[in-house]
Amino acid sequence: MRELTVDLGDRSYPIYIGSGVLEDIAAYFDRHKLSKISPLLVVTDSSVAAHHLSPVMERLQRGGYPAVSYVVPAGEASKSLAQLEGIVTAALEAGLDRKSAIIALGGGVVGDLAGFAAASFMRGIRFVQIPTTILAHDSSVGGKVGVNHPMAKNIIGAFHQPELVLYDTSTLLTLPIREVRAGLSEMIKHGLIWDEAFVAWIDEHAGELLSLDEKALEYGLYEGCKVKAIVVSQDEHENGLRAILNLGHTLGHALEAVAGYGELLHGEAISIGMVGAAKLAEDFGYASHIYTETKRIFEKFGLPVTIPSQLNTDRIIDAMMHDKKFKEGAMVYIVPTAIGKVEIRKDVTVEQIRKIIAHLKEDI
Numbered sequence: 001m002r003e004l005t006v007d008l009g010d011r012s013y014p015i016y017i018g019s020g021v022l023e024d025i026a027a028y029f030d031r032h033k034l035s036k037i038s039p040l041l042v043v044t045d046s047s048v049a050a051h052h053l054s055p056v057m058e059r060l061q062r063g064g065y066p067a068v069s070y071v072v073p074a075g076e077a078s079k080s081l082a083q084l085e086g087i088v089t090a091a092l093e094a095g096l097d098r099k100s101a102i103i104a105l106g107g108g109v110v111g112d113l114a115g116f117a118a119a120s121f122m123r124g125i126r127f128v129q130i131p132t133t134i135l136a137h138d139s140s141v142g143g144k145v146g147v148n149h150p151m152a153k154n155i156i157g158a159f160h161q162p163e164l165v166l167y168d169t170s171t172l173l174t175l176p177i178r179e180v181r182a183g184l185s186e187m188i189k190h191g192l193i194w195d196e197a198f199v200a201w202i203d204e205h206a207g208e209l210l211s212l213d214e215k216a217l218e219y220g221l222y223e224g225c226k227v228k229a230i231v232v233s234q235d236e237h238e239n240g241l242r243a244i245l246n247l248g249h250t251l252g253h254a255l256e257a258v259a260g261y262g263e264l265l266h267g268e269a270i271s272i273g274m275v276g277a278a279k280l281a282e283d284f285g286y287a288s289h290i291y292t293e294t295k296r297i298f299e300k301f302g303l304p305v306t307i308p309s310q311l312n313t314d315r316i317i318d319a320m321m322h323d324k325k326f327k328e329g330a331m332v333y334i335v336p337t338a339i340g341k342v343e344i345r346k347d348v349t350v351e352q353i354r355k356i357i358a359h360l361k362e363d364i
């Protein structure tokens, strides 16, 4: 088992990563003083519930926690205001109060949605992240919570940090292979923005990661969470540095919205976005091996590196203009300057973006 801390002063919290940590869920909750009087609401989705909800509920109830569950349909479409209302109704029916906590058991969709419910129910109650996808090593840490609008990803949300993150690598063994690949996309991102040696490790251990070797997963998730924790600890509310976590996302989010939520998985969309950012680096005069290397590694993991030709370029650019990183008429864009390093640029033009999109549509 490995442990990390997200250092945010009196709101610091731990991340526990290892095989079987959920067997001790009640002991972790005791350590973090969750209430045994006010009800806990465990939010999950239909696929996660089928595999992992019963043992969690049994262990909590055996440990003396008055826990009830609420299940949303699996998939990105559940990150919606309608599902948020469903959670609030369930919370009211179960009698949650200001000492209660919401427990997010699932991937990034459940984490973002249930986290936003925790941020807004009674103006904010405690919450715990129990990530069950590889991708959620990113989403469970850092406190960005929210839902989508049909026109823009994650456009309704808040910053609300969890009390703790309990990451049981054994839950990952039931993941479909497409979700495994998509989750590794964010792990590669953490290497690309911060740590060349981590990129090399991921590259060398591709086979173990894709076949869900738990030791390799534990190490990769730990290193990915470490990058995230360092960045978030320095800039919780994204006034500067934290924007680097958005490598590949301005284009990626636009592709998700234009394709229709759930058509392109988040990890797939940002894989394309990161290859696009690497191509843009060439435009700014950085070494062309950044592009070839970035493309190679995503292809090695079976991730998409081109934009589906049916996605309309003007609609993609329109969606990019609604991104949170479009400010005062300029696009804030994360561009790699080497493997393991990025810069935050404010001078990327719409013409450059159009050129990159054209390249990503043709480069097959």
Ligand SMILES: NC(=O)c1ccc[n+]([C@@H]2O[C@H](COP(=O)([O-])OP(=O)(O)OC[C@H]3O[C@@H](n4cnc5c(N)ncnc54)[C@H](O)[C@@H]3O)[C@@H](O)[C@H]2O)c1
Residues within 6 Å of the ligand: 045, 046, 047, 048, 051, 074, 075, 076, 079, 106, 107, 108, 109, 110, 112, 132, 133, 134, 135, 136, 138, 139, 140, 141, 142, 143, 144, 145, 154, 171, 172, 173, 174, 175, 176, 179, 182, 183, 186, 266, 267
């Ligand atoms: N808040 C953040 O900082 C942050 C960071 C990265 C991504 N995100 C968001 O996270 C979302 C993507 O998260 P995701 O990729 O985890 O998607 P997801 O939550 O939809 O999970 C992917 C699929 O796998 C299923 N699943 C989850 N765990 C499983 C398991 N253990 N076994 C079998 N099936 C399982 C789910 O039911 C779902 O169908 C996006 O909405 C993205 O915007 C947020």
Ligand SMILES: O=C(O)C(=O)C[C@@H](O)[C@H](O)[C@H](O)COP(=O)(O)O
Residues within 6 Å of the ligand: 138, 142, 144, 153, 154, 186, 238, 242, 243, 245, 246, 249, 324
């Ligand atoms: O935590 C962050 O900051 C990130 O940017 C992590 C991203 O991987 C994640 O997809 C996040 O939800 C994107 O944030 P947004 O502010 O662009 O919606």
Ligand SMILES: [Zn+2]
Residues within 6 Å of the ligand: 138, 186, 249, 266, 270
């Ligand atoms: Zn992301």
